[in-house]
Amino acid sequence: MAVRAIHTLLLLCTMALLLTGLVSPSTAGLSLDTVRDFLTREEDTIVFSLIERAKYPLNRPAYAPLHFGAGASAGAEPGRNLNASFAELFIRESEAVQSKAGRYQNLQEIPFFAYRVPFTLAPPYNFTRDLYPAAALVNVNDTIWSMYFNELLPLLAKNGDDGNYAVTADADLNISSGAFKKDQLWQDRDALMKLLTYEAQEDVVKRRAEKKAIVFGKSITLDGPIQTGVNNSSLANFKVDPSVVYKLYDQWVIPLTKQVEIEYLLHRLD
């Protein structure tokens, strides 16, 4: 009921915005088909990045507080948390390089941490600003961070420690930043249209993401047929458990997407 009420409210807001001409002119050329194609393609990226992370064990020391003190803080900004984990320090330093390289000049890309690194490395490019400025105020990073490290990662990675902490933290960053966060914000570009159609699509999106985990996650042999049904194979044959991918979309990606859309719309009404 609550969800239905919010959708009704959003439908009203949407119609009001359309009527009052507040729709960004720059999104006019961005059709619903384009957005849908982009999102469908991003599902592949998410499933690929999940499969890649599942290649490595959990590597628990990468996520425990380091207590390294001065040794660990070389090159990082002052005042950061000395109780930070290796994964957090690694993501901070990787994002600082990305920031210097201009990645966050594109408004669809949001770092987990704010950087004061000058943007000096990349050739200049004029990104179109087809997100409303209010989009910058919508940020679910804390939720994504906590969800990923506390809930999704333990489902994704087997217990074990192979010492490849940099590679696994890089894979973590790819999942939560490269695919997941961009996925959220892009939808704001055409949020008004999306909102009217997304609910009916939800079941399709969840089941398609699960199917991608099955197809991309199977072992491919030259001779055998491609198995597409879950019943044909034991779960042990998949590189990542398809039900985890379903759960990711069902419990996190879709609800967070809605949250971002709602906050974005509310900011636009300010």
Add this chain to the structure above:
Amino acid sequence: MAVRAIHTLLLLCTMALLLTGLVSPSTAGLSLDTVRDFLTREEDTIVFSLIERAKYPLNRPAYAPLHFGAGASAGAEPGRNLNASFAELFIRESEAVQSKAGRYQNLQEIPFFAYRVPFTLAPPYNFTRDLYPAAALVNVNDTIWSMYFNELLPLLAKNGDDGNYAVTADADLNISSGAFKKDQLWQDRDALMKLLTYEAQEDVVKRRAEKKAIVFGKSITLDGPIQTGVNNSSLANFKVDPSVVYKLYDQWVIPLTKQVEIEYLLHRLD
């Protein structure tokens, strides 16, 4: 004929090494099946990373000399090439973070550039040194760098410029470093056994890699069957051209793998 002669030579060297007991004891527990499973899994990583790079256009400015001078060199080591491209500078700085995070403590991981960055960020881990020390002398980085940027990338990416230079250079680094280079060196762990069996496997490897590009690169829909034959679909439906993946394995991955194995064996004979 030349290839045949080298294989005969290697077979003789291998037998000599086995007879003289020079086989590393630490590779004894690493069965051929384990190595083969690892390499087969790495094919997935390569195909995933190719598909991810193909999502973006060529982004030519990322590969042209920057001529940035002082502005670009902040934070990098002295003496680097001011004619470097953005991609090179980005890879240097990304690898420096990885180095600090201990990635290259694992001998299977080789950076393109040497770093004097202290290894301070990561929790300690005792990597087993089951590569012969001679492995450190075997390095085909220059060949991989030139092959990737000059030959493979133009086949992979469509013309165009969307300004996402940091993301595309990150995807470049994933292909050429994350998957491709590790693929080379791991084989040295069991190079002696591999050498005796790889040739018969070559055709299987090439065709399986191509099939993975077909399966992973198809658009997945909930209702439709999975198309596995090239004839069933036009090339335009694939996220990356399967023949490019075949060519990558046929012309570069397999020949370079052999080159590494040969050099590695020769170093061990020193």
